[in-house]
Amino acid sequence: MRLNKYIASAGVCSRRKADELIENGNVKVNGATVKAMGWQVEEGDLVEVNGRMLEAADKKVYVVVNKPLGYITSMQDDKGRQTVAELVADIPQRLFPVGRLDYNTTGLLVMTNDGELTYTLTHPRHEVYKTYVARVAGVLSDARLAKLRKGVDIGGFVTSPAKVSLVKQMPRHAIVEISIREGKNRQVRKMFAAVGNKVQALHRTAIGQLRLGRLKEGHYRKLTREEIAYLKEL
Numbered sequence: 001m002r003l004n005k006y007i008a009s010a011g012v013c014s015r016r017k018a019d020e021l022i023e024n025g026n027v028k029v030n031g032a033t034v035k036a037m038g039w040q041v042e043e044g045d046l047v048e049v050n051g052r053m054l055e056a057a058d059k060k061v062y063v064v065v066n067k068p069l070g071y072i073t074s075m076q077d078d079k080g081r082q083t084v085a086e087l088v089a090d091i092p093q094r095l096f097p098v099g100r101l102d103y104n105t106t107g108l109l110v111m112t113n114d115g116e117l118t119y120t121l122t123h124p125r126h127e128v129y130k131t132y133v134a135r136v137a138g139v140l141s142d143a144r145l146a147k148l149r150k151g152v153d154i155g156g157f158v159t160s161p162a163k164v165s166l167v168k169q170m171p172r173h174a175i176v177e178i179s180i181r182e183g184k185n186r187q188v189r190k191m192f193a194a195v196g197n198k199v200q201a202l203h204r205t206a207i208g209q210l211r212l213g214r215l216k217e218g219h220y221r222k223l224t225r226e227e228i229a230y231l232k233e234l
């Protein structure tokens with residue numbers, strides 16, 4: 001990230017003011033004064049403004065994002081689609097999504113630069129329940145609910161027991177809450193398809209005890225110390 005942007009994102013001042021500070025020799029990177037305008041801050045760099053040390057570029061940061069529809073969970077896209085990286089662009093550290101959500105899925109996504117936590121949380125052995133609210137077409141009968149709970153074949157893979165509760169049955173669609181432990185590609189959509197109900201909308205509300213809460217779509221919040229400790233313990 002460019003030095004002026006880095007200083008501005010750290011909340012010190014505007015980008016233009018940061019340019020002035022750099023020009024006037026008030027900014028040091030790793031102890032040396034930097035006056036070059038396009039200077040790129042790398043991970044691990046220590047930036048000092050007027051003798052005050054800014055947050056390290058590799059400081060671990062943990063956020064939860066409410067992913068909107070039509071964003072992909074990667075850092076860039078060759079097809080020019082919007083990415084979740086754009087939702088955290090004002091955070092100086094480079095954050096990566098923990099796991100995936102489909103382009104058309106909304107809701108809770110953890111993003112961090114802590115590779116170790118990402119590895120633990122996305123490891124197949126990992127058994128935390130992820131909770132979704134789905135809107136599905138048609139009627140979700142008791143028999144179908146029972147099948148979903150027990151496990152369904154989603155094409156060569158039988159899902160393990162899931163928690164499923166019908167929130168509301170409307171004439172043409174149903175709202176249902178489902179918690180699963182695995183994370184196969186498009187698993188929830190495939191599970192409902194396997195019992196004959198097409199998913200019309202899918203929203204993740206929780207990972208274990210970590211809840212999205214009232215976070216607005218497209219917004220993020222930093223995780224509390226307790227939430228970070230909880231995720232690391234999982």
Ligand code: URA
Nearest residue numbers: 102105186187188189
């Ligand atoms: N299951 C799905 O089908 N899609 C998601 O985005 C997450 C879980």
